[in-house]
Amino acid sequence: MTSDQARTLIGARFSSAQIDGPGGALVVTVPLDQWAAFAQFAKDDLGCRYFSFLTAIDWKELGLEVVVRLDNLDDNMSVTMKTRPGPGVSLCPSLTPLYRGANWMERECYEMFGIQFEGHPDLRRLLLPDDWQGYPLLKSYAVDTPYPPYR
Amino acid sequence: MLHQKRPEGDKHSKLFESVTEGIHSFPGGFVVTTAADAFLNWARKSSVWPVTFGLACCAIEMMATFASRFDVERLGMVPWASPRHSDLMIVSGTVTIKMAPMLTRIYDQMPDPKWAVSMGSCANSGGPFRHGYHVVKGVDRVIPVDVYVPGCPPPPESLLNGLLLLQEQIAHFKRTGRRADPNAKVD
Numbered sequence A: 001m002t003s004d005q006a007r008t009l010i011g012a013r014f015s016s017a018q019i020d021g022p023g024g025a026l027v028v029t030v031p032l033d034q035w036a037a038f039a040q041f042a043k044d045d046l047g048c049r050y051f052s053f054l055t056a057i058d059w060k061e062l063g064l065e066v067v068v069r070l071d072n073l074d075d076n077m078s079v080t081m082k083t084r085p086g087p088g089v090s091l092c093p094s095l096t097p098l099y100r101g102a103n104w105m106e107r108e109c110y111e112m113f114g115i116q117f118e119g120h121p122d123l124r125r126l127l128l129p130d131d132w133q134g135y136p137l138l139k140s141y142a143v144d145t146p147y148p149p150y151r
Numbered sequence B: 001m002l003h004q005k006r007p008e009g010d011k012h013s014k015l016f017e018s019v020t021e022g023i024h025s026f027p028g029g030f031v032v033t034t035a036a037d038a039f040l041n042w043a044r045k046s047s048v049w050p051v052t053f054g055l056a057c058c059a060i061e062m063m064a065t066f067a068s069r070f071d072v073e074r075l076g077m078v079p080w081a082s083p084r085h086s087d088l089m090i091v092s093g094t095v096t097i098k099m100a101p102m103l104t105r106i107y108d109q110m111p112d113p114k115w116a117v118s119m120g121s122c123a124n125s126g127g128p129f130r131h132g133y134h135v136v137k138g139v140d141r142v143i144p145v146d147v148y149v150p151g152c153p154p155p156p157e158s159l160l161n162g163l164l165l166l167q168e169q170i171a172h173f174k175r176t177g178r179r180a181d182p183n184a185k186v187d
Helices: A003-013 A034-042 A102-113 B016-023 B028-046 B059-068 B100-109 B120-127 B156-171
Strands: A019-020 A026-029 A052-060 A064-073 A076-084 A091-093 A116-118 B050-056 B088-092 B113-118 B147-149
Touching: A003 A019, A003 A026, A003 A076, A026 A091, A026 B059, A034 A064, A034 A091, A034 B028, A052 A102, A064 A102, A076 A091, A076 B147, B016 B028, B050 B100, B059 B088, B059 B113, B059 B120, B059 B156, B088 B100, B088 B120, B113 B120, B113 B156, B120 B147, B147 B156
Parallel strands: A026 A076, A091 A116, B050 B088, B088 B113, B113 B147
Antiparallel strands: A019 A026, A052 A064, A064 A076
């Protein structure tokens, strides 16, 4: 499967998905309700069986954006999928039932951005100290927030 | 509250202190106590055993300092893996907020008299990660520090210089537990 074939397949199956990306890279923006369905499609039909990473971007008043990269290691092809929960919303469907590699990525994203991944089996804190307050990678988090005596 | 000050006087046994006070106030007894102090300080400074608290890339330079080319062992310093047998803690690397309680815990396990060397920009002030959300902005917010070694990372010569400075400080360590002020901090 080349990325051109994948592009036509995605266009046929998900008409509401925006496909762009520089230099032939496959960057697909899907609506939130098609998030899990698109991941299932990418795993089954596009052969992207390797979950590379999951992260999020804080676009301030536009809300958060969840970014996932999936790799097809056999054909050296990768798909970057994005979705926006919308301003003020931090809910997103979990991909953990589909990809086990998503488990810790979603836990990290949960504690760094406060995104609740619905359907995640074990959404706990992963990296930060147990008594941590706030979500440090949000733009609204002030880095000088007091944390005596360390900060 | 920004920087930890060393508590006045280290832990001594009351009996030891009263005996030394008695000898010191006896006519001519000060000769004995000062000679004993000089001997004890010589012994302390000649066998500083650092507990190695390697946290980041500075630890590599610290290992190089302990290895054969620079050979700190000729100064009596044996890198020791147990805090209970050590006099010195070399904090080499970035201290994160999650790591800081463990650092104080290991420092508290060391017997008095004890010293601490803050090695590298990260341990001195947070260094390049100072504006991160998770970095302790200087290890002296957590434990009292005697010698700051600047550099990112400090080469083995730099750490060696810091350790020699520390030996100089230990040589003037008073019986009462008063110490020299730490050297000037350079971020």
